[in-house]
Amino acid sequence: MESTIVKAENYNSFFGTHQVVKDVNISIKRNEVIAVMGPSGCGKTTFLRGINRMHELIPGATSNGKILLDGQNVYDMNAIYVRYKIGMVFQRPNPFPNLSIYENVIAGYLLNGLKVSKADKDVIVEKSLTSAALWKEVKDSLHKKGTFLSGGQQQRLCIARAIAMEPELILFDEPTSALDPISTSSVEALFHELKAKYTLIIVTHNMQQAARVSDKTAFFYMGELVEFDDTKQMFTNPTDQRTQNYITGRFS
């Protein structure tokens, strides 16, 4: 019971009248890496954005059902608090262009106007950048703008920014789709290390990536959660025909 961090119960989301996520039930355990895969338009990103209530920010977007975070329905909580508690990394690296690398890491504190002492900030910045495997590369240029970094570095900066808030859960929305192969592998390598402290949910349309990095995989198709199982099981012996078809490349 205690090891479940996120649980969706009969969760649906819509854009206007168009239903994008259909009756999803899923239970995600602490300190696991979950890959969410499926063809474009299958609702995987929409589902992910429902977890930290980013979905509803789009005009006309609604949802119903429950998403429980540590047993508490996020839709009963203040949306701002939910987003504060859950980290998120986006498809394209989006460091704040007006802030330095240092400020970007503690952006969650800065932008929320939270008072943190200089010493604490230094600790948070070093710790977060170290966890994001970026410290060695940027420690001498902390006060340069974050946008001078390469794409992969920027994405790891965004991961550091999420880690700095000490979330239990971090959501990744196709975090490597805008990155070159070398940057991709640097980010993927990071997932393995982050697993020890955080729960990661990674949306990807790259099957190899799902297979490489995740403990469990959820397969979405046409808005439905078709199958959710251990990654190994899923890729070697899927139970659903649709999963089988997707994995063997009959559609994508």
Add this chain to the structure above:
Amino acid sequence: MEARIGLRNTKSGIFKGIIIFFAFLITLPLIIILLYIIKQGAGQVNWHFLTHVPAPVGEIGGGIANALLGSFIMVLIASVIAIPVGMLAGIYLSENPKTKLAYYSGLCVDILQGVPSIVVGIVVYFWIVKPLGTFSALSGSVALAIMMLPIVIRSTEQTLKLLPDSLKEAALSLGVPYHRVILKVIIPCGFAGILSGIMLSIARIIGETAPLLFTAFGNPYLSISVTKPMESLPHLIFTYATSPYDDWHNLAWGASFILLMFVLVLNIVTKVITRKWKVQL
């Protein structure tokens, strides 16, 4: 066929020549105006000119201190009114482009931009000057603020629209409340663009005469009271250039030179600022 290719090349060459010629030609009016004003006006400008009020007819000397101060005060008050209002409205338009309110308010902004400045002056005359019973700097400032608004609104809107949504999402996903997202992320990232819009709007209104004719009116003496008539550079130029006295014409040339230089410098500074402070996305 080979001859045809030669002909085509010639045509292309002629066409290219024509557009280069016109690109060059459009720089001429400004250069001619500049040279003319400099020739006529630069000689008038000295410390005495900047620090003294106009001398009565027949007396030597005199300057434009009243108009300089007046223009400064009125543009300042107009900015205080128009910048916050314009920025906030611009933020709304860029944030909610698809709402009905945005459509109609955007339409109004466009129409407001096209309202002749003299009409703005008349309206403000009936709004403020008549009820108060006197021409005043304040009414002049309000007229200028109305002229400023559409430029500030549109430049804010257009600057902020160019910022990617991912920026806002990044802040929102950290649990930052909406107002702080706007104040701490969106505005700082679009700051150079907003500022350049503000500066261009100032450059635009500093030379406006028509809205001031029946609002601030003009005042040959140095005045800092916003409830009394006040002189401004364009109004001084208008009054003195249409007078029959040569001394006064010289004053008007000097004032034109100052006004032109101010607008020129403001435009150049704006360009530099936009380039220097632009946030690299």
